[in-house]
Amino acid sequence: MRGERELFDRTAHLFGSATDIACAANTLYTWAASRPGTGVRPVPDLQGRRARKIYLPSVLLNAAGVEHLRLLRELGAQIRITEREINETIILDGRLAILAAEVTPDGRSYTVLSRPDLVNGISSLFEAAWRSSTDLAAFETRYAELRRHTPRLLDLLLSGCTDETAARTMGVGLRTYRRYVAELMAALGATSRFQAGARAKEAGLL
């Protein structure tokens, strides 16, 4: 299955009837429930249903992401954050799994699985990831500070200047600037600056 649109059209009814939704996502700009193209994204009604979501810390780096997560939480979703890379996955009622594959020029492609053994395997992986991840609340405070610096930080990193000039531009010590960068990279789960650049772009922060 290719492209968010097709996925959305063909699985909307499944989301409507599912009572247990488990979802792992890297960015907000994916999946049926949070399609780009609309300012305020449609959020499913979660009355009497269980929804669990795992995100990477990078969604906490911009205000819009935090806002969206808060909204989801108010609607009753359980949200956790993991620092380890995770494949985009949805599991519905432990009976249906949707896995995202590579992003191609014409959009991302998805695979929908319903074979019980496969879905069970994927479910157990999700459960493990869920157990090893941390509740949103714990991360919110930690990232509030970092989020303040992030926009300028990203601009400077993207400009390709040295840390020295970047620090001066921000009016901050070299040590502090590098601390910011290190924190940002941790939030992106990156261990090199190249990786950080690619992930920042991927996360839509640039």
Next chain:
Amino acid sequence: MRGERELFDRTAHLFGSATDIACAANTLYTWAASRPGTGVRPVPDLQGRRARKIYLPSVLLNAAGVEHLRLLRELGAQIRITEREINETIILDGRLAILAAEVTPDGRSYTVLSRPDLVNGISSLFEAAWRSSTDLAAFETRYAELRRHTPRLLDLLLSGCTDETAARTMGVGLRTYRRYVAELMAALGATSRFQAGARAKEAGLL
């Protein structure tokens, strides 16, 4: 104007009638003539018309890009490469200019200008960029070698490992690996690895 689709729908007839097309682009996956979504992109018929295009070297980093450029050239387009950053721009018959703006979640937005003074100013900027850029042929040979290494190189850079391990993985000396990286960065017009990562992502190389 928002999104490639709208731009395409509303300007297709202009492209059809224009006899002098000047175009500066950063990637192949933009603009009406090369919309994503189709494997083989529709290429306009250039019979008896003048088409000039300026690209960044990064389009030469994957085989598909080279292929596309060759095709365009065979159709009669003049293609040049510039190493300096350039804003995406189209000028039709010196009378109409289309400028691309920021990429937003719902697609890129475009501005269409027809005021003669503005279009003249933009045209002269394009002419300057055209004069200072180099013909495709000169770059093709230079990048043929680099292109061979690029995929593995990008994988390794994206993995976040050190140059040392990356070099070992590639079965190549540290000095050579770093030479490759330096060449890649030059091709991307990047002066820091963070920038390189972001641009590689942007150029669709990851």
Next chain:
DNA sequence: CCCGGATTGGCAGGAAGCTGCCACCTGGCA
């Protein structure tokens, strides 16, 4: 007013990355 926690930023030492230089292969080509 003082205290404790948080943020800052200098310093130092080390790790990683960058690049000019040059010697060494290897594969054409006369």
Next chain:
DNA sequence: TGCCAGGTGGCAGCTTCCTGCCAATCCGGG
């Protein structure tokens, strides 16, 4: 065979980046 051109990779010296340590500073609560 001799020569040339281009890719390779070690080395050295340099820059940039990373981080633990610690003192200085700021700020809200008691």
